[in-house]
Structures are given as structure tokens and as C-alpha cells.
Amino acid sequence: xxxxxxxxxxxxxxxFHTEGPVLILAGAGSGKTRVLTHRIAYLIEEKGVNxxxxxxxxxxxxxxxxxxxxxDKIVGFGSESIWVSTFHSSCVRMLxxxxxxxxxxxxxxxxxxxxxxxLMKDICKRLDIDTKVxxxxxxxxxxxxxxxxxxxxxxxxxxxxxxxxxxxxxxAYKEYQKELKKNNALDFDDLIVxxxxxxxxxxxxxxxxxxxxxxxxxxxxxxxxxxxxKFVSLLADKYRNLCVVGDxxxxxxxxRGANIGNILGFEKVFPxxxxxxxxxxYRSTQNILNAANQVIQNNxxxxxxxxxxxxxEGEKLHFRQFMNAHEEAEYxxxxxxxxxxxxxxxxxxxxxxxxxxxxxxxxxxxxLMANIPYKLVGGVNFYARKEIKDLLAxxxxxxxxxxxxxxxxIINVPKRGIGATTLGRVQDYAAERGMSFYDALREADxxxxxxxxxxxxxPFVTFIQTLRSKLEYLSPSELLKDIIENTGxxxxxxxxxxxxxxxxxxxxxxxxxxxxxxxxxxxEPTLSGFLEEVxxxxxxxxVDGDDNQVLLMTLHSxxxxxxxxxxLAGMEDGIFPSYMTITADDPTEIxxxxxxxxxxxTRAMKDLTLTCAQQRMIRGETQxxxxxxxxxxxxxDLVELGRNFEEKKLKEIPLPTSYRQMKEAFKQxxxxxxxxxxxxxxxxxxxxxxxxxxxxFGVGVVTAITEGGRDYEVTVNFDKAGIKKMFASFAKLxxxx
DNA sequence: CCATCCACGTTTTTT
DNA sequence: ACGTGGATGG
Numbered sequence: 001x002x003x004x005x006x007x008x009x010x011x012x013x014x015x016f017h018t019e020g021p022v023l024i025l026a027g028a029g030s031g032k033t034r035v036l037t038h039r040i041a042y043l044i045e046e047k048g049v050n051x052x053x054x055x056x057x058x059x060x061x062x063x064x065x066x067x068x069x070x071x072d073k074i075v076g077f078g079s080e081s082i083w084v085s086t087f088h089s090s091c092v093r094m095l096x097x098x099x100x101x102x103x104x105x106x107x108x109x110x111x112x113x114x115x116x117x118x119l120m121k122d123i124c125k126r127l128d129i130d131t132k133v134x135x136x137x138x139x140x141x142x143x144x145x146x147x148x149x150x151x152x153x154x155x156x157x158x159x160x161x162x163x164x165x166x167x168x169x170x171x172a173y174k175e176y177q178k179e180l181k182k183n184n185a186l187d188f189d190d191l192i193v194x195x196x197x198x199x200x201x202x203x204x205x206x207x208x209x210x211x212x213x214x215x216x217x218x219x220x221x222x223x224x225x226x227x228x229x230k231f232v233s234l235l236a237d238k239y240r241n242l243c244v245v246g247d248x249x250x251x252x253x254x255x256r257g258a259n260i261g262n263i264l265g266f267e268k269v270f271p272x273x274x275x276x277x278x279x280x281x282y283r284s285t286q287n288i289l290n291a292a293n294q295v296i297q298n299n300x301x302x303x304x305x306x307x308x309x310x311x312x313e314g315e316k317l318h319f320r321q322f323m324n325a326h327e328e329a330e331y332x333x334x335x336x337x338x339x340x341x342x343x344x345x346x347x348x349x350x351x352x353x354x355x356x357x358x359x360x361x362x363x364x365x366x367x368l369m370a371n372i373p374y375k376l377v378g379g380v381n382f383y384a385r386k387e388i389k390d391l392l393a394x395x396x397x398x399x400x401x402x403x404x405x406x407x408x409x410i411i412n413v414p415k416r417g418i419g420a421t422t423l424g425r426v427q428d429y430a431a432e433r434g435m436s437f438y439d440a441l442r443e444a445d446x447x448x449x450x451x452x453x454x455x456x457x458x459p460f461v462t463f464i465q466t467l468r469s470k471l472e473y474l475s476p477s478e479l480l481k482d483i484i485e486n487t488g489x490x491x492x493x494x495x496x497x498x499x500x501x502x503x504x505x506x507x508x509x510x511x512x513x514x515x516x517x518x519x520x521x522x523x524e525p526t527l528s529g530f531l532e533e534v535x536x537x538x539x540x541x542x543v544d545g546d547d548n549q550v551l552l553m554t555l556h557s558x559x560x561x562x563x564x565x566x567x568l569a570g571m572e573d574g575i576f577p578s579y580m581t582i583t584a585d586d587p588t589e590i591x592x593x594x595x596x597x598x599x600x601x602t603r604a605m606k607d608l609t610l611t612c613a614q615q616r617m618i619r620g621e622t623q624x625x626x627x628x629x630x631x632x633x634x635x636x637d638l639v640e641l642g643r644n645f646e647e648k649k650l651k652e653i654p655l656p657t658s659y660r661q662m663k664e665a666f667k668q669x670x671x672x673x674x675x676x677x678x679x680x681x682x683x684x685x686x687x688x689x690x691x692x693x694x695x696x697f698g699v700g701v702v703t704a705i706t707e708g709g710r711d712y713e714v715t716v717n718f719d720k721a722g723i724k725k726m727f728a729s730f731a732k733l734x735x736x737x
Numbered sequence: 738c739c740a741t742c743c744a745c746g747t748t749t750t751t752t
Numbered sequence: 753a754c755g756t757g758g759a760t761g762g
Binding site for chain 3: 361617618619
Binding site: 060088189255256355356357418556557575581 | 738746752
């Protein structure tokens with residue numbers, strides 16, 4: 001009995017076919033990750049392939065982490081030398097080694113969307129581009145899609161000669177790349193583009209990596225763009241052992257440049273490709289799967305494929321329509337609460353999925369009121385917060401003095417009396433001499449136009465120089481603490497005394513924790529390493545099944561995940577499918593929305609609820625929406641409609657004050673509900689030695705109560721379940737007389 | 738040079 | 753409804 005016996009026939013075919021190009025068309029829930037991990041094991045154990053020669057590429061760090069974990073479990077020896085990583089981090093790793101061949105420094109900085117925007121704004125000003133006519137975002141989007149297609153600024157310029165407004169963009173693109181290089185920075189797209197460029201410019205480097213990665217596997221292949229395709233095909237060109245896994249029905253990133261042609265045309269590029277179809281679904285019930293199949297069938301452009309399952313028929317899908325979005329949210333939150341009370345599942349078994357991030361707000365509000373732990377994925381990125389960006393800018397400045405953006409961000413934070421005028425003069429001086437902004441600052445006393453302002457600059461320069469000299473013997477976390485102390489950043493916030501400032505301090509504490517965690521997890525922690533990790537995290541990466549919380553996220557973020565209970569909220573024409581795609585000329589856009597719907601439905605394992613509202617506030621305006629066309633594509637007999645929603649409102653809750661106030665009141669990390677505070681103030685109604693009752697574990701005796709930061713941690717010796725530690729506010733323990 | 742106020746646009750999705 | 757960023761006045 002080998003580990004491969006547990007695979008079905010098609011899965012085995014995919015695992016055993018190790019040589020040459022392979023295309024695995026894997027439907028939702030068909031066990032593709034299992035196939036990939038088993039394939040890696042098979043390569044090593046049966047084919048004698050050196051783990052060192054294997055590479056697996058995913059899109060998110062979370063997916064990479066999960067695969068790594070599973071590979072570690074299944075491969076006995078040498079699994080740590082397999083490269084399991086995302087496109088972006090693979091490229092960074094390669095570039096850190098060789099990018100000097102392209103005239104960049106190997107300690108380059110990675111710009112996020114915020115940085116890009118700041119830089120573009122600057123460029124527009126310089127090029128005299130009116131940002132009211134050409135918005136930075138639009139220009140950046142154009143540049144990004146050019147990069148996705150590997151179109152250089154020069155090529156772009158030639159292509160758009162005839163179009164006036166595009167000529168402007170071409171100009172901006174050129175300037176933008178020039179600035180990036182000057183700042184020794186790369187944006188997200190550059191990470192891939194520059195790697196391809198490197199491969200093309202330096203055959204020896206390409207061959208080095210080709211020999212290194214003789215077996216390459218790519219997950220979520222339907223979401224690769226042209227640049228990523230080129231990256232992969234160049235790498236695989238020598239040994240041709242390329243195995244790609246994907247599902248064209250789950251291609252949902254066209255807006256980000258994903259080229260569905262990569263998967264649809266794989267057999268054209270590799271005529272000798274072995275094609276394997278995984279069509280047995282192990283995740284969902286018949287009903288859920290049937291609904292998904294029926295919906296996706298309305299798309300014209302797709303590979304033939306139909307999912308089936310041996311699972312039970314299961315419950316029917318539920319559909320509910322409400323008067324407004326409040327009732328919708330209340331119903332869903334109430335339903336989850338009820339199901340958990342009735343032991344149908346734990347909080348972690350539930351997920352609410354929606355089309356736009358803005359829809360999350362109401363759910364948050366209701367979860368806070370109902371005191372249910374939840375986790376919001378997405379929204380405002382932790383690393384996009386002001387205080388975090390400020391401190392990171394300090395670290396970046398120390399790490400790479402050529403990053404003008406970072407230097408300019410912090411030169412007057414905290415206030416050093418250096419204003420726009422001074423900045424402009426330094427900038428001019430730097431531009432004249434072709435030096436970096438920071439280098440110009442270092443010789444501030446030699447800039448005649450500065451006058452007295454030069455004396456204000458000096459302490460800043462000295463400070464940075466001191467930090468840099470400490471770089472050798474201070475760890476990143478010590479450096480960060482040094483910065484916080486010397487700038488008085490936290491002190492200043494503390495002096496403010498507002499709740500908002502408190503929240504910022506908490507965020508800073510969290511940043512420190514993250515640096516320390518980074519140092520613990522890496523053998524050779526470096527400042528550059530930390531900054532790089534920070535630049536490449538996605539929201540979804542922080543989702544951890546260990547926390548018992550309801551998950552809230554967009555449909556896009558949910559790809560690749562599964563939950564016993566799924567709620568698809570906001571099933572309305574105009575929301576989902578979005579207004580943009582309904583009104584678009586291009587009919588394929590609606591197909592992409594439908595694929596998104598397919599992704600949503602197939603996340604559910606046993607229970608799927610679809611909801612919509614008749615009216616909904618959007619940007620302060622009330623909208624009236626029809627039921628989503630996708631709902632109508634689901635056969636009626638698969639759906640249970642339910643009586644009109646009559647359940648009592650979540651009891652005795654004072655009417656919601658404004659959302660802002662709510663947030664203020666509960667401003668802990670989002671998932672820590674209010675009750676902590678309440679409980680602490682009022683104390684517990686049981687103590688050590690008392691007998692208590694728990695919903696799930698039954699009766700037990702309290703052996704200890706410790707005071708945690710925000711809650712009491714109670715240790716109980718249960719008659720049946722043994723000793724458990726739990727937080728008082730979640731455990732809902734009742735004293736038994 | 739800095740703080741405050743108002744107008745505007747933003748939202749479809751993100752590595 | 754909300755936050756950002758520009759304009760304005762101190």
C-alpha cells in the first residue's frame with residue numbers, strides 16, 4: 001500500500017507523468033494540491049530527482065505556505081531545498097542575486113501601490129500632465145498592463161504614436177521607469193518583468209536557473225499573465241518538465257492582466273503536452289455542485305469539463321431577499337449565531353463572501369453587536385497605514401538611501417520645520433547634479449538657496465547616518481525600537497491621548513511583533529529581508545485556521561479556500577455582476593463575473609446561502625437593484641426559498657450609533673469584541689473551585705483564572721473533555737449551583 | 738511653515 | 753459616507 005493508492009485514476013496519471021509538459025485541468029475541489037504534493041513526493045522518492053531541482057510556484061504566500069507544509073509532511077528527506085514560493089518572491093530571490101547585471105543595486109526597494117502613486121504624481125507635475133484629465137491611477141494602470149504584456153516604454157511609445165493621450169502615457173511610462181531606476185526601486189510588475197529581462201540579457205544566468213529547476217510546477221495557471229508565462233517558459237525551456245495546474249472556469253484576474261489564453265492555448269505551445277482532467281469533486285454536495293455547473297454552463301469560452309461527485313445530495317441551497325442591506329446582514333449574522341448555538345458548527349466553519357470590500361462594513365457592525373468573533377480579510381492593508389508606512393520609510397532609508405520616496409516621506413516626520421520650499425530646493429540641487437535626494441541632504445550646507453534651513457536638515461542626516469552605522473550590530477527589531485525612541489514617534493502619539501492615537505500605537509506594537517517574529521523564523525534575518533517580506537504580503541496570507549472566527553472577504557480573496565457554510569451576500573444586478581460589467585460593451589466581462597460566481601458557489605462544502613437586498617446604500621445614495629441574473633441561472637429545484645424573514649431582531653441592542661463610534665468603542669484588533677471590556681469591568685460570576693457548564697464540553701470545575709490583557713483566561717477541568725483553557729468572554733461558562 | 742476646512746472622488750476585484 | 757488632498761488663513 002503506497003501513498004499513491006489513495007489517489008483516483010486521473011490523479012495518479014497526473015502524478016506519474018513526470019517527464020515533459022503536463023496540463024492538469026483541475027475543477028474546483030478536485031484535489032489539485034494533493035496531486036501537486038504527491039507529484040513532488042513521487043519525483044523524489046520514485047524517480048530519484050534531487051529536491052534541489054524542483055520548483056513549485058503559487059500566487060499567494062498562503063498557498064505557498066500550505067503547500068510547503070504538506071510537502072514537508074509527505075517528503076521524508078530534503079524537502080527544505082525545494083523552492084516553494086510565489087511568482088513575486090521567486091523573482092525577488094533571483095534578482096537579489098543578479099540584478100546588478102541590469103544596472104540596479106541588489107538591495108533594491110519594492111514599491112507598493114501607494115509609493116507608485118506618489119511617484120507618479122511627482123512625474124505628472126514635472127511633465128506638466130494635468131492629473132484631472134489623466135489620473136495617476138489610470139496612467140499607472142496603463143503602465144501596469146503594458147508591463148504584464150512585457151511591453152517596454154520604448155515599444156509602448158512606438159505603438160501609440162497616433163494617439164495623443166496615449167503618447168502622454170508613453171512619456172510618463174518612460175519617466176516613471178527612469179525614476180524607479182534612479183531610486184533603485186522596482187514595482188510589483190517589475191519584479192517579473194526584470195527577471196524576464198535578466199534571463200534574456202544574460203544567457204548564463206538563465207542557464208544556471210534552468211539547470212537548477214529541472215522540474216517546475218505552477219499552480220493557478222489560469223491566472224498567469226504574459227510576463228509570468230514568459231518567465232516560466234524560459235525557465236522550463238531546457239528540460240521541458242513543466243507541469244501546470246489550473247481551471248479556466250476559475251480565471252478571475254483578467255483585470256490584472258491574467259491571460260486566459262495561457263491555459264486555453266497550452267497545448268498549442270506544447271503540442272506534446274499530456275492533458276489530464278480532474279473532474280471528481282471531493283468538496284461539495286451534489287446540490288451545490290449542480291448549481292455551480294448550471295451557472296458556469298452559460299459561459300461560451302471554456303474548456304469542456306463537468307464536475308461530478310460521489311458526495312450526498314445534501315441540503316438545498318437557500319435564497320433570501322431582504323428589504324435592505326441591514327436586514328441582510330442581520331439575518332446572516334443571526335443565522336450563524338443560531339447554527340453555532342445548535343452545534344452545527346464552530347465560527348471557523350463559516351464564511352461570508354461579497355463582491356466589493358465596501359459591503360463588509362455592515363457585517364462588521366452586526367458581528368460586533370452580536371459579540372461574534374470575526375476576521376476581516378482585505379480592506380485597508382496593515383502596511384498601508386500611515387504610522388506603519390512612516391516607520392517603514394525610516395527602515396527603508398537606512399536600508400537603501402537611494403529611495404528618494406522614503407526619505408522625503410520622513411524628513412519632516414516628526415516635524416523638523418522642513419517644508420515644501422526646502423524640499424523643492426534640495427530636489428533641484430539633486431537633479432542638477434544627478435545625485436540622490438539623500439546625498440543632496442548630506443551636503444545641505446553647500447546648497448546656497450537653502451540659507452538657514454540647512455541647519456534644520458543636519459540633525460536628520462546625522463540621525464540617519466548614526467542608524468546606518470548601527471546597522472552592523474543591531475538587529476532589525478532593535479533598529480526599529482531605536483527609531484521609535486529617537487524620533488519620539490510613539491511618545492508624540494501618547495501625548496495626543498485620543499483613541500485614534502491609541503490605535504496607532506497598537507499598530508506600531510504589532511509591527512514590532514512582526515519584526516521579532518521575522519527574526520525568529522529566519523536564520524539570517526536582515527533588514528532588507530524583512531522589508532521584502534513586508535512588501536510581498538497579501539491580505540489573505542494572514543488567515544489562519546487556528547483562530548475560531550467567522551471569515552469575511554471578497555470573492556476574489558476566497559479563491560482556493562473552502563468552508564462548510566458559505567454565504568454569498570449582495571446577489572444583485574449592479575453589485576454582482578457589477579454595474580461596470582453589465583454596461584460594458586465587451587460581453588466577455590460578464591463571463592468573468594460568472595466565473596467569480598462559480599468560484600463563490602464552489603467554496604461551499606455542505607451549505608450555501610445566497611442573499612440580496614431590494615435597496616442598498618451606495619456612496620450615500622440609495623440604489624434599487626434587481627435580483628442577480630446568476631441567481632436565475634440556478635435551477636429552481638435546487639433552491640429553498642424560505643418564508644419571509646420574520647425572526648426577531650438581535651435582541652435588546654441599542655440602535656446602532658454611527659459605524660465610526662462603534663469602531664471607536666471597540667477599536668481593538670477587529671476580531672476582539674467588546675465584551676472583553678464589559679466582562680473585565682463587571683468581573684466573572686464564578687471563581688476558582690466553582691462548578692461551571694460549557695456548551696460543548698459539559699460540566700467541569702474551574703481550576704484557575706488568569707488575567708490576560710483583554711480578557712480572563714479560565715482553566716477548567718471538565719468531567720468528559722479534560723482540562724481546557726479558554727477565554728471567558730467566548731466560552732460563555734455558566735455557574736452550576 | 739502649519740493647522741484647519743471644504744470639495745471631491747471613490748469602489749470592482751489585488752500580487 | 754468616508755477619507756484624501758488642496759486651498760486658505762494664521
